[in-house]
Amino acid sequence: MDTDSLPDYAVLDDLLDHYVERDASAADLVAAGFEVALVERILRLIDVAEYKRRQYPPGPKISLRAFGRDRRLPITNAWREKAPLGTSSSTTE
Numbered sequence: 001m002d003t004d005s006l007p008d009y010a011v012l013d014d015l016l017d018h019y020v021e022r023d024a025s026a027a028d029l030v031a032a033g034f035e036v037a038l039v040e041r042i043l044r045l046i047d048v049a050e051y052k053r054r055q056y057p058p059g060p061k062i063s064l065r066a067f068g069r070d071r072r073l074p075i076t077n078a079w080r081e082k083a084p085l086g087t088s089s090s091t092t093e
Contacts, residue, residue: 007038015042026083039083047081 006012015034018024019042024032029039 007042011038012042015039016046019043019046026081030083036083043081043083 007015011034015029015038018029018032026039026043029043030036
């Protein structure tokens, strides 16, 4: 079950909306109240899976931002965005 390894869907959806749709950085997410460890873990999961989205042909764009054309991330050199260290927040899993 996903809820065993992922945070509550309400928290996850909010974090994904900020990161993917609103193009928020890790620092922005922490400033918005998400825990540093949660931000690092979820962003790593998203960024590590970026290559999978590039293997598929283009599909219909159903939101303001589409993966690929509207959201480009480097997939070489193991690039990952890091959350700022030493910051605490109030949002929990």
